[in-house]
Amino acid sequence: MKRIALTLAALTVLLAAAPAHAGDAMSASIRNCTWCHGTSAQGYTVAPRLAGQQARYLETQLYGFATHRRDNPASKQYMWNATAALKDSTIRDLADYFAALPPRPANDGHRDLAGRGQAIYSQGIPEANVAACLACHGPNAQGIRDIPRLGGLSYSYLKQRLEQWNQGYHGAVPSPMPVVARSLSADEVEALASYLSFVR
Amino acid sequence: MTIFGLKAMLRTAMTATVLGAAWPAAADDLHAKLEYCLTCHGTAGQGYRAYYTMPRLAGQQPKYIENQLRAFVERRRTNPIMANVAHGLSPSMFGALAEHFHALTPPPLGGAPRGQLGLGKHIFDEGLPESNVPACAACHGADAHGQDEIPRLAGQLHDYLTSKLANWTRERGQDRARPDISAIMVPTTHNLTHEQIAAVAAYVSTLK
Incomplete structure (x- = not known):
């Protein structure tokens, strides 16, 4: 009985710690994106706006970079490395996160x-x-x-x-x-x- | 080799030369136009789900395709995108495109829910006499391949069919002064419930 209680206690500690840990990893991943795409993900110079983009599209593109299928120069130079170590679950979470941010129009055409x-x-x-x-x-x-x-x-x-x-x-x-x-x-x-x- | 055989060969060769001179420009035009159509309707005409669902054209009856293109131009069938597309086509292109689409044979695109396929098959094969719904097979054929002006339904995208049947009188036969063949479907589209429409659309979408 005592052992079961101890195991349970240990599990509880582990489980409680896990989400916080995942959250830290997630916010680090988001920060890695926003260095270039802007703190509110509205885009910055060559990096396009991610805010409000379709989640499935973002996911597909991240896989496209990671597998080197999307191969235009900026993708090669920045996004191939940026996506090299992303886990499936992180790709999904990042896509959902940026899709949910409100987009603002660039208004910079002629x-x-x-x-x-x-x-x-x-x-x-x-x-x-x-x-x-x-x-x-x-x-x-x-x-x-x-x-x-x-x-x-x-x-x-x-x-x-x-x-x-x-x-x-x-x-x-x-x-x-x-x-x-x-x-x-x-x-x-x-x-x-x-x-x-x-x-x- | 008989003299007739030689003559026939010569005639074929001459015809080929004449056509060869006239053909390249026309073939280029047709090829470019086909590619344009298939941009939206899927590379093999199998249909494509984008913001709007683009119907399958592969295997469709040429007469039906020509009739629809004319209906778009004459605004008897409401579709702003296709009205523009059809306006840009020469009448001779209608037939050439229709023949090409008819000859395409990709497998059905799929994607339909499978829960009500039995009900769909029942409606397709036997109709719903108690609701005044005739068997679809009676006109569209047991294989759902259609004939002449009656469209092929086999392999059509279920979401496209559902939306067409549900909106029939808002999209078809829009020129009261010039009623067209689409009037045949009006009572049936009104007598089917939404669930029945979804079931029969799912069923025919699986047919080859």
Whole structure:
């Protein structure tokens, strides 16, 4: 009886200690992200906003970095190392954490291009075989599951990502984006990136 | 080799040369347009779940596809995205695209709940006489492959079918002055409960 009680007591101590320990590890992981992505995860220079991003998309991207499938230069330089030691459970927790933070729009595109960008976003360019972005990313560019939220990301990040689909880099998972982006002109990319940077 | 055989070969070779000259531009156009369609409808036309659920086009009846494209253009079928898409197509492209989609044979995309497949099969095969719901198989065929203007349902995405059946009179036959064949489905869509719609949609989505 005494031994059982002792074991129970020991277990209780262990169990009580475990969540606190996990919490510390979690906040350390979050801090590792926010060094670059900003303390409220709104993005900073080349690091995109994570706040409000679709959780499933964040998870897919983290695995894409860890397995080196997503291979654009910034991913290689920063994210391959940053994700090398992440456990599955940490990836899931980080994705849920950042998805739940309220996003703020970057508002840093060219205002005069936003109208053209909105037209391409919602109607596509049928005569040039450009599909409407809205069909997959939603009417408010909010994304769904592993399709990312685009609304309010920074102009420079959006522009670069659209350009990179044409430069032979790979995404974390197969997607129609290389086909879509191939038919976009440089002006159309700027218009889309401008429009999306203002979407809240 | 008979003289007729040689003549036939020569004629084939000449036809091939003539077509070879005219074909590349048209084939490029068609190829680019197909790729454009499959951006949203899945690389093999199997359908795709994004913000909106894009229906399977693979194996679909060409006549049905052409009719729907025309209905989008003429605003008899409500769909802002497809109205734009169809407006950008030449009428000759309708038929060429429809034939290509018909020839695609990917397996069903799947993803339907499996709990009510028995009820779905019952509705599909026998209908619900007590609710004035005819057997789907009577028109769509026992294999659900459809015929001419009657669409294939086999392998269609269950969530797409559920949403179409639930919103039938809000999306189809929108030009009162020009009623179309979609009117046939109106009573049935009203006589099915939501649970019955979900069951039959799940069932046909599993068919090959």
